[in-house]
Amino acid sequence: MATGKVFERHKQAWTTDEVQKLHTLAKKGMALKGLAKALTRSEESIRIRAKADGLEIAKLR
Template sequence: MSQKIAKHKQPWKPEELQKLQTLAGKGKGLKEIAKALNRTEESTRDAARQHGMTISKLR
C-alpha cells in the first residue's frame, strides 16, 4: 500500500506561497489549488487569508 506523506501542520515554504499566489491570481478554485500544493483545503484557505490573498472560487 502506498502512503502519502502528509504536510500536516507543516510551515509553508516561500515557494509554496508563491505558487498559491500564482494559482489564486489565475482564478483557480480552492480544491484545485489545495491539490496542486498537496495541502488541505482548510490549510490553503488559511494561508491565503494570512497572506492577504483571495481565492475566487472557494469550492
C-alpha cells in the same frame, strides 16, 4: 473521494516556493480544490494561508 483523507503535510510550515505558487495560482483564478491538489495541502490550510496573505480564492459554484 474519501472524506477521511489524511494529509501527510499536516501542520508543516509553508516554503517560500509554496507561497509563491499559491499566490500565482490564486491570482490566475484557480479554485480552492485545485489549489489544495496542486499544493498537496488541505483546503483549510490553503484558506488560512490565503487569508493571512490577503489573497482572494475563487469560489466554486
